[in-house]
Amino acid sequence: MRDGVSVSGPAIILDPNQPLQTMVGFGAAVTDATAYLVQARMSEAQRQALLRELFGREGEGLGFDFTRVTIGASDFSLSHYSLAETPDPTLSTFSTAPMETYVFPTVRQALAINPDLKVMATPWSAPGWMKTTGSMIQGQLKPEHYSTYADYLMLYIAAAADEGVPTDYISIQNEPDFEPDSYPGMRWGAEGRARFIGRELGPRLEREGLRTKILDWDHNWDQPEQPLGVLNDPMARRYVSGVAWHCYAGDVVAQTQVHDAYPDKDVFFTECSGGAWAADFKDSFVWTMKNLIVGAVQNQARGVLMWNIALDENHGPHAGGCSDCRGVVTIDSRTGAVERNQEYYAFGHASRFVRQGARRVAVTTPSGLDAVGFINPDGSRVVIVLNGTDSEAAFEVGEFGRSSPAILPSNSAATYVWSRPR
Template structure:
């Protein structure tokens, strides 16, 4: 399936996020996070074998034409489920694994996927700081990966502010469910506004019963629903919200810092070809009437309540203000001179 996907889009980037090491490497002898009441973590003698396991895994995928762009050492290391794979891993232990085992093993094998550890919620910045405060680990990892289920997306920007050279990745969120405190459009906008280079939704495709269900979240939804009996595909709201960005903002684009106009939220980008993209969302209960001004040019637009719109154009600007949203009551500027990290 991955090979087919890459045939359709050669620019796809693949990321691997293990939920658990093999059972024999863990203290509870199971791939479950908790088994027979025992919480599993990595055996002290299996750090080096796990690093070799990563090397062989990456090489095996490469041999099948699937290069891995990024890896996380452990999915959600602070959560130990008893109904599906997981593993408890203290920040200090994951840090030691990265700098003493994983990074050297990858280097010795000539492999260079981005290592983006933590891979857990916004509410625990101390885990990220433990990793980044170690100079060796900070050198070897690309940045920190985050999930959306607890905390606030501003945590990503806070950590990045302390370590500007560290990249930011939002690597999992199941929006529209009891598991997630944030809507898809807010996740997309606020992740970008808080330095994230990626936004990843969980899951991409499920059946009409939101399965297969392998434990954990009972109401997590797919970006699309596929009826295996008929072959019909139902495109959910998440699909279209992702499209508001992914159809227009291309790899290598820069996010241009922006703020909001009342209930109108917006994010702006500059693509490598110079084209500009603005995605706006009306979070209010009534229509939002506004102007988009760019230099000495502009247009009016009415955005219905709850709706999202994307604008894209090319050209050169005549003033220092790239983009301006205005209404009778207020004016908001998107600063064309403040540039933050590129999207992958």
């Protein structure tokens, strides 16, 4: 209906009576590279303006509610480092000092702007001396160091908290079925991850009464059998809060496949990067909207993250790994000037309007369009619509009892917001 009048043409209708997952938020990662650029390559005024734009909700702020940090180095670091370089099972030299110069201050500043910001932490590798290669590059965690590595992650959670950085979510390994040859990484099969979560890290978190939630997998859509293997283990399942996914292989429907098998476990989408391989604005914008902003959420995600918030004009700084990745924004390392990229505009369609605690609800969507709908905690309605076709689309948008006409150009998106019906 349109103010009580029946709608006969194409219509996107939100149904408040079909509630689905509750949202944590949208955002991107504060990598070492991002934090370095923000803290060392921008003036104080530039830094504050950018962080307010990314994490604030006033004016044109994106309102990011969710972010991710690396525990130790990733490829987007200034060097390869762990938080315990000395071989010592007592971890007497453990220190978060490498993260205290750039990363922790950036997250604290973001939290000052958005105190509701949720933080996920992920290691790319255990310290090299705990691994089969003796290096942070390639290899596997030695079983005799499982207990020590659980202590390592617990020390990180405590030290980060002391620095004013919470760890709301933790995954035990980034991309555990990949051993990169030029930056930290570590292969870790489902059986080993299940043992570690169920017998080491999970019980420690429980004993300490910590609210940090464990996410398994943190890798691509193409291997749903991996997180299913962990969740099939009763001891691990007790401590796994949800499954995290990346975009680089497979199809987003894998998220629903695993969720259907374990509907009490949360779904998060935690990494995807744009880059020079997807330079065309239209194509990469439409892909991001279809697969991440709409697709990941349609497939149960409570939170959606891009990879680097910011990289420089040379796709860095980085230490190995991706040499042509793109940040949500590009910071000119010489001037501090900011360029907003495709992913910035795609994520803004969600993060500016969907509040933390919003409930996703069902929407009916006509052929040729993609849409996802929400009800915010204040009762306001949000519907995000993508027209990924080469033709203009005309339709109605609303909910039962009232709707309004809309026209969406080809290969574009729009976000529609209205207040709670009286």
